[in-house]
Amino acid sequence: MEERKVKPRKRWLTDWWPNRLNLKILRQNCPNSNPYGPDYNYLREVEGLDVDAVIKDLKELMKTPQDWWPADFGHYGPLFIRLAWHSAGSYRIHDGRGGARDGSIRFPPRINWPDNISLDKAIRLLWPIKKKYGRKLSWADLIIMAGTVALEDMGVKIIGFSLGREDIYEPDESPDWGPEEKMLTGKERFRGGELERPYAATEMGLIYVNPEGPGGNPDPVESAKEIRVAFARMGMNDEETVALIAGGHSFGKCHGAGPDKHLGPDPSSSPIESQGLGWKYGYKSGKGPDTFTSGFEVIWSPTPTRFGLQYLRILLENEWELEKSPAGKNQWVAKDSPAIVPDAHDPQRKHKPKMLTADLALKFDPVYSKIAKRFLENPQEFEQAFARAWFKLTHRDMGPKACYAGPYVPEEEFIWQDPLPARSYELIDDTDVAELKKTVLASGLSIPQLVYTAWSSASTYRNSDRRGGANGARIRLYPLNQWAVNHPDELKDIIATYEKIQQEFNQEQEKKGSRKRVSLADLIVLGGCAALEAAAQKAGFNVQVPFTPGRVDASQEQVDVEFYKEIEPFADGFRNYFRDPADINEGDVYTTPEYFLVDKAQLLTLTVPELVVLVGGLRVLGATYRYEKYGVLTDNPGVLTNDFFVNLLSMDIEWVPADDYRYLFKGYDRKSGELRWSATRVDLIFGHHDELRAVAEVYASDDAKEKLVRDFIAAWNKVMNLDRFDLK
Structure with a gap:
């Protein structure tokens, strides 16, 4: 039997249960918190807004001082600029959080930051306008609109603005705003x-x-x-x-x-x-x-x-x-x-x-x-530079131009909007999809490769600023094709295989006189769907994974290179990737791989059950970093079973640390002492954390085999289409 050694640790992260991994961020802003109800569609409502009337009201308000809070220089414009700036200015590129898109500056912690003193007064000054337009104008839009109209009223030639920011109705506690317990320390x-x-x-x-x-x-x-x-x-x-x-x-x-x-x-x-x-x-x-x-x-x-x-x-x-x-x-x-x-x-x-x-x-x-x-x-260059920078400041978390609304959206498309080319061909139909699935499965690419590549492409999406995703197939372009977690060397060959399939299909359609074409972006997702169907069939379930064509391929010129270089992930629990376990700081939950897993899940808008079933499914499919065995708790990788949960929760297995960082673990048979499994702490968290274990137990049950397949496919389909704003 292998010798079991581990460096002793002074203090364990989970010594005290309140310090355990917090899943609250996966339950925020549920439909029940919205007072307008589940059928409310803000984008539809704001289309009926009289924007020019709002602008007129704002300009009048700015020059009408209130005794309870006098205006500096007789004009509230500078105060509204500060409000809009501080609403948008908390945005940060590494996770896309902060910013102005949800009106969260109205809630703690942001409304209570010392840098935001008196912005509560600015919000109250705007209340009569919010009251007047009600459901047709969100606080998030009104705050940015007030600052932008103030600039225009004070002489700036703005380049436009967009509506379309929907309010939240509870504090956003998802961002890690800092480890300090005292303000104005760093x-x-x-x-x-x-x-x-x-x-x-x-x-x-x-x-x-x-x-x-x-x-x-x-x-x-x-x-x-x-x-x-x-x-x-x-x-x-x-x-x-x-x-x-x-x-x-x-x-x-x-x-x-x-x-x-x-x-x-x-x-x-x-x-x-x-x-x-x-x-x-x-x-x-x-x-x-x-x-x-x-x-x-x-x-x-x-x-x-x-x-x-x-x-x-x-x-x-x-x-x-x-x-x-x-x-x-x-x-x-x-x-x-x-x-x-x-x-x-x-x-x-x-x-x-x-x-x-x-x-x-x-x-x-x-x-x-x-x-x-x-x-x-x-002077003209300065004014133009300021107007463009202001537009970027106040709109960079809104996502692609497809998410913009209102009569004053600029014609220009900016690199930070992740632009895409217009589709100039007809979409493939169900018959084409079926044939392409057969071609992909016969291409020599394995189920783990197909699943891993599709997931790598789609899971770049983050809802915080609506950037990334499968549309555009940017995974094949620099710098995403050089991210370590995306297997750069292998990815090159996989993309070459997809390009050959694409070329042959499109040439055949052209010979037929058909205008149908398939994009690489669609093929990558379709390949993952085909692999899932094959993996489910091996498990005894004939299912069809939903697939909706319509993605297009971005060019290298349409990639915000510096941005994507900066946000290369150092952790991805879904693929069991963690760049350097030495970065785990004992006692600090914000440095643990499981924290970054939950963080990623929130950016993907996943619920707790969706998080659980996706990790369990990806593991048994063998879609792990470098296709290593960590977390692949099954004797039949590539088959969509509930084995991950069954074996993780089995009392026949004893887990012991396998490295000094308590990142890697080995599972031994309690009776024979035989080494059965290897895993990371991301895997073990599903058996250790009470809430995650409660869901894992559902999928480990004898009657959950089909449920796991269907739930995994539903969550998979959600992630594959998170950036399909053309469908929303």
Whole structure:
């Protein structure tokens, strides 16, 4: 019998049950939470919205000050820009979470972040418009629309905007916003000086970076380094970064009228009589000239309600001195400038221009300063760059253009929308599908290869920003064809086989005078479906796996290369892949492979039962990374059985760790001591975790063989079509 050794560990992750893997994120935003009911279709409702009437109402609202919350400079536009920006600006590329698409800035944790102080007031200012249009206008759309209309009202030539964001009605607790337990700290999200994935903001409770400088240190050069990382993590390059900062800071002001000791609790922690409003400021009047948000007291431009070059000119042409705000924050004042900046509430007063450390980063960073100077010398280029960057900021989580709605959607299609070519041929029919399945199964590709490739293609989808998926067959293009988890060397040969099948079929159709063609994207999915039917037949079940043609093939020019290089997965529990087990940090659930499995399942919109049955089915089909035996708990791989669950839950097997990281495990027969199985902790979690085990027991039962086949096929079909917006 093999010797069983394992390095002793001081503390086990699951010592205390509240620290166990949390499946709540797979149950969020179910239809029962929507007060409009299961038949409500927001995209259909918003088609009937009088968009121009909403724009008119917004422009009127922006210039109608309310006594309960006065408008700076007599215009709420800058406040609405900040609301839209902070709604969209929490987006991060590594998992696509955050952003503006669901209106989640209305809920904790985001509404309670210190960076969002007073945005609860902006939302309440918009309530009369939301109330007026009701079911036809979501909060998510209204927030972005308010910021965009504000830009237009203050002189920006916007390139358009889209409706189509549907609200959620409960807090979104899925994102891991950071390990810190205290706001405005960030040390725990850095490892070896690098900001860990998936974080984009450098401190808990911020959208981007500390405006005062890293950790409060007023160093513009070091601030530029953090800005570059944070904006890159949110999908922005250097030019877009400068355009957004310079354009956004053309408007409004920062607020820090007095010490922060007078600031009350966040909205969720405020007393019930506050009715959801937070951050009450007990200094003088607590509003207008006595407002506190960030603690800085800065007005950037002499024209804070008009777009232009004033911000850039003042930034680049002045020398700057460090000073303290009334709240004690480090900020900068123009050294020799006269008082040219208007007061936000007293037309008789003027102030010297002031800047944040994060502003001075644009002056002292050599790359940023070069871009800023070019923008200053080319006003039209600056305005266009800002308009395009704003559109990207506020729309990048909406997915492809097929998801856009309303009369002001731009004609241009952007690379970050994962564009696809228009289909110029007729679709294959059921007879063609049947023949192509036979051809694929006779091609020499195995069931594990066919299943693995189809899953690899389709499971790139993530609902957080509606990117990825099987449509386009981007798996065959750079850089996805180089992802380690996609088996690059083998994938090349598999794609070549599919290309040959495609070429022969399409040539035959052309000879017949038929306009029918098959895409590689369809063939890859169809191959997986054919393999499932063969695997189910081996298990004794004659089933037909649903397949709907209509996918097209993207070109290399239609791939957002830098984006897909950045998001290459380091973990995928569905394929039993984990790049480096040494990254497992004992006691931190957010570093474990099983956490990333649940994280991935949520991005694929899976329920707990769908997660369970898909993993069990993929294992017995042999669709594992490098086709290794880890988790393939069956003597008949390639047959769609419930063996994974039967053998995992069997009390005849004793599991012991097989490596120092407690990632690999071996299963021994309790009586004979014979080594029977190998598995990872992703496999074992289905027997260890109480909720997952409860579902696994259903599929391990003697009467569940057919149920597993049918449930697996249903979940498979769901994943294969997640990006088929043409069908929705």
